[in-house]
Amino acid sequence: MTAPALPAPDATRLDALDRQALHRALIDRVEAAWRLCLEVHPALPRPAVWLDLRGKSAGQAHFGRGGLRFNPVLLDENRLAFLVEVVPHEMAHWLVHHLEDGERARPHGREWQTVMRRLFGLPPRTTHRFDTGRSSPAPYRYRCGCREHAFTARRHALARRGSRYRCRHCAQTLVYYAPPAFEKTV
Numbered sequence: 262m263t264a265p266a267l268p269a270p271d272a273t274r275l276d277a278l279d280r281q282a283l284h285r286a287l288i289d290r291v292e293a294a295w296r297l298c299l300e301v302h303p304a305l306p307r308p309a310v311w312l313d314l315r316g317k318s319a320g321q322a323h324f325g326r327g328g329l330r331f332n333p334v335l336l337d338e339n340r341l342a343f344l345v346e347v348v349p350h351e352m353a354h355w356l357v358h359h360l361e362d363g364e365r366a367r368p369h370g371r372e373w374q375t376v377m378r379r380l381f382g383l384p385p386r387t388t389h390r391f392d393t394g395r396s397s398p399a400p401y402r403y404r405c406g407c408r409e410h411a412f413t414a415r416r417h418a419l420a421r422r423g424s425r426y427r428c429r430h431c432a433q434t435l436v437y438y439a440p441p442a443f444e445k446t447v
């Protein structure tokens with residue numbers, strides 16, 4: 262594994278930024294990531310940037326709209342992870358999509374992984390350790406035989422103390438399997 266291609270942000274400085282300066286820092290990071298991509302694909306269009314994503318997704322490359330979307334609540338709570346991982350993650354999707362035959366590549370397939378490793382010098386992760394306390398009202402994940410269920414902190418506490426919950430669809434008892442701090446990017 263090579264070193265990350267983009268410079269490491271100053272975490273202390275980053276934590277001190279107000280909302281507007283933080284959004285500026287994100288946009289600057291997107292710009293830096295885009296410039297890096299130009300080295301391998303000079304015709305890559307510059308993506309627009311929106312901070313309009315809600316819920317559990319940290320970021321999303323939106324090819325129809327022509328840019329990258331980010332989640333402002335998760336950004337605020339996970340500033341360093343956003344600049345270090347989420348921006349390159351979405352920019353790698355942006356780059357792969359614009360390569361020849363890129364529209365046919367699988368979302369986190371070989372091409373995307375190669376961009377993450379070789380261009381950005383990062384492990385090609387699709388999940389990040391985030392604090393989603395404020396952004397998701399029901400962040401605890403439970404499983405049954407047929408699907409995933411989301412529990413609130415209150416319901417999770419009751420289950421921990423012995424309350425049993427069953428799935429309405431398959432009737433199996435729900436089993437806790439994932440803490441709230443494990444989030445996906447798309």
Ligand SMILES: [Zn+2]
Nearest residue numbers: 405407428431
């Ligand atoms: Zn079920």
Ligand SMILES: [Zn+2]
Nearest residue numbers: 350354446447
């Ligand atoms: Zn992704």
